[in-house]
Amino acid sequence: MRFLVLLTVLAASLLSCENKEEQGAAMPVKELVGVKGCPYCHDMRRELLGPSFTRISERYSVSDEDALVESLLKGSRGKWGDRGMPPQRLTEEEARLIVRWILGLRDVDSKPHR
Numbered sequence: 001m002r003f004l005v006l007l008t009v010l011a012a013s014l015l016s017c018e019n020k021e022e023q024g025a026a027m028p029v030k031e032l033v034g035v036k037g038c039p040y041c042h043d044m045r046r047e048l049l050g051p052s053f054t055r056i057s058e059r060y061s062v063s064d065e066d067a068l069v070e071s072l073l074k075g076s077r078g079k080w081g082d083r084g085m086p087p088q089r090l091t092e093e094e095a096r097l098i099v100r101w102i103l104g105l106r107d108v109d110s111k112p113h114r
């Protein structure tokens, strides 16, 4: 029982730690996305080889973060159409950072009546 409490405290402090690190990230997420070659297949609004980041943000919510991180690390196929996305060369932290950024686009773009 005590172990569980300790684990919970640890997890909580880890989480808050992570947030701080995010703010001090070496480069802005958008730049990271560019460096990693995502714009070759993804535009902010237009469909290219892959769906636009805006559409992805509209289809998923914060609770899908883990699933999207997995899509990036392991690749994805069949969720949007016939074209698949190969696994991306990212660390899990980078993938998570990018996924949070994508999911956040919805708030920025959301209009009152949609």
Ligand code: HEC
Residues within 6 Å of the ligand: 033, 036, 037, 038, 039, 040, 041, 042, 049, 050, 051, 056, 067, 068, 071, 072, 076, 077, 078, 079, 080, 081, 082, 083, 084, 085, 086, 088, 090, 098, 102
């Ligand atoms: C070679 C083209 C290509 C590249 C490069 C690429 N993607 Fe994709 N991406 C796709 C395609 C195609 C899909 C749709 C996959 C599907 O239908 O499951 C997709 C889907 C996604 C999804 C949604 C996954 C899901 O589970 O629905 C996310 C998020 C995403 N891409 C982010 C990125 C990011 C971030 C990068 C850069 C690190 C990237 N993509 C690079 C082609 C690409």
